[in-house]
Amino acid sequence: MKKRKIDISVISDAHLGTLECHADELLTYLSSISPKTLILNGDILDIKRFNKNYFPTVHTKVLRKIITLSMKGTEVYYITGNHDDLMRRFAGISLGNLHIVNKLVLNLHGKKAWFFHGDVFDFSIKNARWFAKLGSFGYAFLFIANRMFNWSLKKRGKDKYSLSNKIKKNGKKSLEVTSKFEKSAADIAIENGYDYVVCGHIHQPKKSLHQTSKGSCTYLNSGDWVGNLTALEYSLKRWKVYRYNHDKLSPFFMDEELKNMNMQDLINSIAVAKSKPKKEGETPTDN
Known part of the structure; x- marks a missing residue:
């Protein structure tokens, strides 16, 4: 079947390894596209x-499909999230076209796009704009403060705080929390000169334009x-929210190479990807 060619696809919060994950639909989607870049914006694996x-x-x-895409030329960026934060120790490592990062900046036709999962706001969204004035140091501070906050909760025998869980459990306040999350992300992006800010984490797909006295920014969430x-x-210099249940999707059959795949095949694929020489040219940095 003919696959849709797009510049970038961003997915997040697949939570592979849990009963809630719609892996069949995700596999169908990944099999229907041919992206130049695939960005996995956190919580793909629910470690x-x-x-x-x-x-x-x-x-x-x-997982095999993602690795296959990278082996066929797609640049794949795995941005770590709070459910797969064990992978943060591997940030900066590349296996062929597969890169593990904590955040990512890309130049898209002259506009700067900033990608991060969004759990950095679990610590505080009330003071996020103040942190934004510190530039990249503000984001780094939020990141460190969030880890210390959750470490403190763990020491006291409490569960880690999560905005996504708060939104799901508290229906009445979910719109308010979502709005604060969106505004905090956009404010920080504007303060730091980004044209797009792309998050996941709160499971709320969205595309919206934010404007302040200092500029404007498009907020995007992959849901x-x-x-x-x-x-x-x-694609074509435009962002859109793709909705599996609403956007027409031609029937796609699973790739032949995936039909009889097992875990050992997956391990072997990773080994092959690691041994392949890195392509020439610049790679966007984890800024």
Whole structure:
């Protein structure tokens, strides 16, 4: 089947390894596109809730599909999130076209796009704009403060704080929390001269324009593959929210190479990707 060619696809919050994950639909989506760049904006793997007794074959096929895309030339950026934060120790490592980062900046036709998962706001969205005035140091401070805050909660025997969980559990205040999250991300982006800010984390797909006295920025959220089944797509210099349940999708059959795949095949694929020489040219940095 003919695949849709797009410049960038952004997915987040797949939570592979959990019952809530719609892995079949995600695999269908990934099989329907041919992106130049694939950005996995956090919580693709749910390491936080990993159970060795539950990781269905189709979940493994999603991972294999991602690796296959990277081996065929797609630049894949895995941005770490709060459910896969164990991967943050590997930030800066590249395996062929697969790169693990904590955040990412890309130049898109002369406009700067800033990608990060969004759990940095779990610590505080009330003071985020103040932190924004510190530039990149402000983001770094939020990142460190959030980790210290959750470490403190863990020491006291409490669960880590999560805005996404707060939104899901508190329906009445969800719109307010979502709005604060969106505004905080946009304010920081404007303060730092970004034209786009792209997040995940709160499972709320969105595209909106924010303006302040200092400039404007387009806020984008890729949603999730648990309830909304959404992605962000960039093509022809435009962003759109892709909705699996609403956008027409021709029937795609699983790639032949994925039909009889097992975990050992996945491990072997990673080894092959690691041994392949890096392509020439500049790679966007983890700024």
